[in-house]
Amino acid sequence: xxxxxRYVDISTVDRExxxxxxxxxxxxxxxxxxxxxxxxxxxxxxxxxxxMHPDDPDHFIxxxxxxxxxxxxxxxxxxxxxxxxxxSKSQAEVTFHVVPTTEKLxxxxxxxxxxxxxxxxxxxxxxxx
Amino acid sequence: xxxxxRYVDISTVDRExxxxxxxxxxxxxxxxxxxxxxxxxxxxxxxxxxxMHPDDPDHFIxxxxxxxxxxxxxxxxxxxxxxxxxxSKSQAEVTFHVVPTTEKLxxxxxxxxxxxxxxxxxxxxxxxx
Amino acid sequence: xxxxxRYVDISTVDRExxxxxxxxxxxxxxxxxxxxxxxxxxxxxxxxxxxMHPDDPDHFIxxxxxxxxxxxxxxxxxxxxxxxxxxSKSQAEVTFHVVPTTEKLxxxxxxxxxxxxxxxxxxxxxxxx
Amino acid sequence: xxxxxRYVDISTVDRExxxxxxxxxxxxxxxxxxxxxxxxxxxxxxxxxxxMHPDDPDHFIxxxxxxxxxxxxxxxxxxxxxxxxxxSKSQAEVTFHVVPTTEKLxxxxxxxxxxxxxxxxxxxxxxxx
Numbered sequence: 001x002x003x004x005x006r007y008v009d010i011s012t013v014d015r016e017x018x019x020x021x022x023x024x025x026x027x028x029x030x031x032x033x034x035x036x037x038x039x040x041x042x043x044x045x046x047x048x049x050x051x052m053h054p055d056d057p058d059h060f061i062x063x064x065x066x067x068x069x070x071x072x073x074x075x076x077x078x079x080x081x082x083x084x085x086x087x088s089k090s091q092a093e094v095t096f097h098v099v100p101t102t103e104k105l106x107x108x109x110x111x112x113x114x115x116x117x118x119x120x121x122x123x124x125x126x127x128x129x
Numbered sequence: 130x131x132x133x134x135r136y137v138d139i140s141t142v143d144r145e146x147x148x149x150x151x152x153x154x155x156x157x158x159x160x161x162x163x164x165x166x167x168x169x170x171x172x173x174x175x176x177x178x179x180x181m182h183p184d185d186p187d188h189f190i191x192x193x194x195x196x197x198x199x200x201x202x203x204x205x206x207x208x209x210x211x212x213x214x215x216x217s218k219s220q221a222e223v224t225f226h227v228v229p230t231t232e233k234l235x236x237x238x239x240x241x242x243x244x245x246x247x248x249x250x251x252x253x254x255x256x257x258x
Numbered sequence: 259x260x261x262x263x264r265y266v267d268i269s270t271v272d273r274e275x276x277x278x279x280x281x282x283x284x285x286x287x288x289x290x291x292x293x294x295x296x297x298x299x300x301x302x303x304x305x306x307x308x309x310m311h312p313d314d315p316d317h318f319i320x321x322x323x324x325x326x327x328x329x330x331x332x333x334x335x336x337x338x339x340x341x342x343x344x345x346s347k348s349q350a351e352v353t354f355h356v357v358p359t360t361e362k363l364x365x366x367x368x369x370x371x372x373x374x375x376x377x378x379x380x381x382x383x384x385x386x387x
Numbered sequence: 388x389x390x391x392x393r394y395v396d397i398s399t400v401d402r403e404x405x406x407x408x409x410x411x412x413x414x415x416x417x418x419x420x421x422x423x424x425x426x427x428x429x430x431x432x433x434x435x436x437x438x439m440h441p442d443d444p445d446h447f448i449x450x451x452x453x454x455x456x457x458x459x460x461x462x463x464x465x466x467x468x469x470x471x472x473x474x475s476k477s478q479a480e481v482t483f484h485v486v487p488t489t490e491k492l493x494x495x496x497x498x499x500x501x502x503x504x505x506x507x508x509x510x511x512x513x514x515x516x
Contacts, residue, residue, distance in 0.1 A: 002198070002200075002237060004133075040348065042353075057443075057444035057445035057467070062201075062466070067131045070132050070245075071243075071246065071337070072191075072241060072337055073336075073337065073340045074335065074336050074337070075334065075335045076332060076333065076335075076354070077332065077335075077464065078331075079329070079330055079331065080444070080445070082356045082357065083357045084357040090298065091298075092355075093355040094332070094352065094353065094355070095300075095302075097350075097351040099340065099341045099346070099348055101342060114200075114466060116199075117199030117200065118199065167471060169470075169480070171482075173482075185315075186314075186315035187315035187339075191337070200466070202465075202466065202469045203463060204463065204464045205483070206461065206462045206463075208458070208461070211460045211461065211486065212485070212486045213425060213486040213488060214488055217486070219427060223461070223482065223484070224429075224482035225463070226470075226480040226481070227469045228470045228471040228475070230468075230471060243337060260459075260495060260497075327389070328390050328505065329504065372458075374457075375458065
C-alpha cells in the first residue's frame with residue numbers, strides 16, 4: 001500500500017539533507033484565514049517552502065490534490081519540463097478556487113513525486129462566515 | 130486529512146447494509162498470480178465484488194488509481210452517466226497494462242467515491258520471473 | 259470525433275442567450291504580456307468572462323488544460339459542488355505556474371463542460387526574454 | 388492551438404519511418420461491433436497497431452481519452468516506466484467499461500505523446516440494441 005509521507009516541522013530536524021528532503025516534497029497551503037460563504041476563495045498549493053525540487057524527466061512533482069475533509073476539491077497534474085526542465089529546480093504551484101457552502105473548510109493537500117511518492121500537508125482549518 | 134477506508138472481509142461483518150457499503154466501494158484487483166519480466170501484464174481493477182454502486186450525477190465512482198508500492202502505475206477517471214446513469218447501479222472497472230521490470234509487484238488500488246471518499250484494496254503481491 | 263468549440267468575439271453575436279452560451283463556456287487566459295527565461299510565470303485560466311456557468315452535479319466545468327503549442331503544460335480537474343453547488347453559478351478558475359525556457363510561449367487553454375463538450379481559448383503569444 | 392494528428396491508413400504511406408511514426412502514436416479502438424443497452428461493454432484503446440512506442444522518461448504515451456461523440460467517457464493517465472522503461476518499446480493500452488443507454492455509440496480515442504502531441508483515432512460506430 002502506498003505510504004503517505006506527512007510533513008514534519010523541519011526546525012526539529014537536524015540533518016540539512018533531511019530538512020531539504022522533507023521540505024521540498026511537502027505541499028504547503030496558502031490562503032486567507034477566513035472565508036465567506038458563496039464567495040470564491042483562492043487556495044494556493046506550493047510544493048516546498050524553503051527548498052526546491054528538481055524538474056527532471058524521471059523525477060518531478062507530477063500532481064497536487066486538494067481535499068476538504070474526505071472530499072476532493074481539485075486536482076492538478078503537471079508534466080516534467082514545465083518548471084525549467086532537466087537540471088533546474090523550482091517549486092510546483094497551483095491555485096485552485098473554491099466557493100465554500102459549509103461552516104468551515106478543513107483543507108489538506110497531497111503531492112506526488114515520481115521518485116518519492118505521496119506527501120501530505122498539515123491540515124488548514126478555515127472558518128466560513 | 131482525507132481518511133483512507135480499507136477493505137474489510139465482509140464475511141466478518143454482520144449487517145447486510147454494512148457489507149454492501151464496504152463491498153460496493155472497495156476496489157478489487159484481478160490479475161494472474163505471476164508475471165514475466167518484460168511482458169505486458171493486464172491488471173483489472175473492479176470496484177465492488179458482490180455489490181454494485183450507483184451511477185448518479187452526485188454520487189459515483191470518480192477514479193481508480195493503481196500503485197506498485199509507493200509508485201503510481203496508472204490512473205483512470207470516469208464521468209457520471211457512463212455506467213448507465215441516474216437510477217442504475219454497476220461496478221466501475223478498468224484494465225491497465227504494465228510491463229514489470231523488478232522481482233515482484235506489490236499492487237494496491239485506490240478508488241474515490243464522490244460521496245464516501247477514498248477506498249483502498251488489499252495489496253496483491255505478484256512474483257515476476 | 260469530439261468537436262472543439264472555439265471562442266467567438268461575443269460583441270459580434272446578436273442574441274443574448276448565444277453570447278452567454280459562448281462566453282460562459284470559453285476559457286480565457288490571464289497573464290502578463292511578457293515572460294523571463296527561468297522565472298516562474300503565473301498563468302490563470304478562467305472559464306467565462308462576462309457570464310457565469312452553473313455548478314450542478316450533471317452540468318459543470320470538469321477540467322481545464324493549458325497547452326504551449328502542442329505540449330500540455332498542466333491540467334486541472336474539478337468536481338461539481340466546489341463552486342457553490344446546485345443552483346449557483348460561478349467561473350471555474352485555476353492558476354498554473356510555468357518556467358519558460360524557449361523564446362516564446364504560445365498558450366491555449368481547453369475547458370470541458372460535462373454537457374457541452376470541449377471549448378478552446380484564443381491563443382496567447384508571450385515573448386520570453 | 389494544439390494540433391490534433393489524425394490516423395492515416397499507413398498502407399497508403401510510402402516511407403517506413405513515416406508508417407512507424409503514424410502507427411505508433413495512433414490510438415486504436417478494439418471492441419465488439421454491437422452493444423446491448425444497460426449491459427457493460429468493454430472498450431480497449433491500444434496505442435499502436437503494427438509498431439511500438441518508446442517508454443522513456445522524456446518520451447512516452449502519457450494519456451488516453453475515450454469519447455462518445457463530444458462527451459468524455461473516461462480518461463487514463465500513465466507514468467513513464469510502467470511499460471518497461473528507458474530503452475524498451477511497447478503499446479500503451481487500457482480497457483474502459485461503459486454501459487450504453489442510447490441507440491448508438493460513436494467512439495473516438497485521443498492519445499497524448501509527451502513529444503509528439505495529440506493523436507486521434509478513427510471513429511468507431513457501434514449500434515446499441
